[in-house]
Amino acid sequence: MxxxxxxxxxxxxxxxxxxxxxxxxxxxxxxxxxxxxxxxxxxxxxxxxxxxxxxxxITVTIGTLGGSKILRIPKLAEEIYKISKGDKLKLELGPEGICIRVKA
Ligand SMILES: [Zn+2]
The missing domain is CATH 2.20.25 (N-terminal domain of TfIIb)
Structure with a gap:
């Protein structure tokens, strides 16, 4: 190209x-x-x-799936980080909240 x-x-x-x-x-x-x-x-x-x-x-609402709590990735985040099905995200749990890292 x-x-x-x-x-x-x-x-x-x-x-x-x-x-x-x-x-x-x-x-x-x-x-x-x-x-x-x-x-x-x-x-x-x-x-x-x-x-x-x-x-x-961006606010997301917690849903449930079976016995688990789930959250949806907003379209905008999907587009910015090019997130697709099967990608692994890393959660960091800190005193102020959950940080979601795209590059695990
Ligand atoms: Zn030029």
């Missing part, structure tokens, strides 16, 4: 770049240093940032 810089028409290089603290695949122009992200990667992050700015957190 190739990407041409819209400014200088040069071949862009595939890189990993930091976008609002998230590491995302991106394209970088070796000449003008323009960086392009994939819309599907940045949209959920921008959406979440907007919610955060409006002081709306």
């Amino acid at each position: 190739k990407m041409l810089c819209w400014k200088c028409k040069k071949d862009m290089k595939r890189i990993q770049d930091n976008f609002h603290g998230f590491t995302l695949p991106a394209w970088k122009c070796p000449v003008c240093r323009e960086i392009i992200y994939d819309a599907k990667d940045i949209q959920p992050i921008l959406h979440y940032n907007k919610m955060k700015a409006a002081k709306e957190g």
Whole structure:
């Protein structure tokens, strides 16, 4: 797959770049240093940032399945962290709450 810089028409290089603290695949122009992200990667992050700015957190409700308590992963989190069925998440239990780590 190739990407041409819209400014200088040069071949862009595939890189990993930091976008609002998230590491995302991106394209970088070796000449003008323009960086392009994939819309599907940045949209959920921008959406979440907007919610955060409006002081709306994400709230999930505990359900039950058999004798267990379950919680659903919100769509936005699924998109940002590219979570799919069978992925393993790591729970850290601390005095202030449960922290869910994506990379177990
Ligand atoms: Zn360029």
